[in-house]
Amino acid sequence: xxxxxxxxxxxxxxxxxxxxxxxxxxxxxxxxxxxxxxxxxxxxxxxxxxxxxxxxxxxxxxxxxxxxxxxxxxxxxxxxxxxxxxxxxxxxxxxxxxxxxxxxxxxxxxxxxxxxxxxxxxxxxxxxxxxxxxxxxxxxxxxxxxxxxxx
Numbered sequence: 738x739x740x741x742x743x744x745x746x747x748x749x750x751x752x753x754x755x756x757x758x759x760x761x762x763x764x765x766x767x768x769x770x771x772x773x774x775x776x777x778x779x780x781x782x783x784x785x786x787x788x789x790x791x792x793x794x795x796x797x798x799x800x801x802x803x804x805x806x807x808x809x810x811x812x813x814x815x816x817x818x819x820x821x822x823x824x825x826x827x828x829x830x831x832x833x834x835x836x837x838x839x840x841x842x843x844x845x846x847x848x849x850x851x852x853x854x855x856x857x858x859x860x861x862x863x864x865x866x867x868x869x870x871x872x873x874x875x876x877x878x879x880x881x882x883x884x885x886x887x888x
Contacts, residue, residue, distance in 0.1 A: 738854050738856065739853055739854045739855060739856075741799055741800065741801075742801075743853070744799060744855060744856065744859055745796050745799050745800075745801035747850050747853055747855065748792050748795055748796045748799075748801075748803075748850075748859070749796060749801070749803065749804040750804075750846060750850065751788075751792055751846065751847065751850055751863065751866070752789055752792045752793060752796070752803055752804040753804050754842070754843050754846040754847070755785045755786075755788040755789045755792065755843075755866075756785070756789050756804070757839070757842075757843075758781070758782075758785040758839060758840070758843055758870075759782050759785035759786050759789060760782075761835075761836065761839045762778045762779070762781040762782035762785065762836065763778075763779070763782040765778040765832050765835070765836050766778035766779040766782060768827050768832050769827070769829045769832050770827065770829055771829050774829060774832075774833070774880075777876075778836070781873050784869060784873070788866050788869065788870075791862065791866070792862070792866075795859060795862060829884070830881075830884045830885065833877065833880050833881045833884055834881055836877050837874070837877045837878055837881045840870070840873060840874035840877050840878075841874070843870050843874065844867075844870060844871055844874050847863065847866065847867040847870055847871075848867075850863050850867075851863055851864065851867060
């Protein structure tokens with residue numbers, strides 16, 4: 738079984754991942770022209786905010802201090818998204834592609850967390866959240882394929 742500190746570190750990593758997604762989807766929603774995409778990205782941003790809150794509560798329950806900022810790597814990713822959307826004239830397809838890249842990272846981070854020896858109650862939270870993140874990832878990937886953005 739992972740130590741309490743290792744579990745807290747894993748959860749804090751997921752907090753960063755979700756916070757980055759929250760901010761990334763917010764940025765994407767503000768950048769797209771299509772109202773359905775705007776609504777979808779706002780809903781995913783709100784979903785990630787809820788996941789962050791749930792993970793922070795769990796870290797506190799374990800006696801740790803929850804992560805409050807996004808990761809530097811994701812900040813750079815958001816910066817690239819801003820640059821790319823500005824260069825392409827806020828092209829919706831380019832923004833979808835950037836969201837899909839961000840979601841690839843989120844899915845990978847959740848898979849890494851699930852590869853660790855987590856206590857059963859923590860594992861169930863992470864598994865449930867992973868299902869939500871995976872659903873968002875798959876939906877965005879299908880949007881990307883439908884738009885030809887990934888081609």
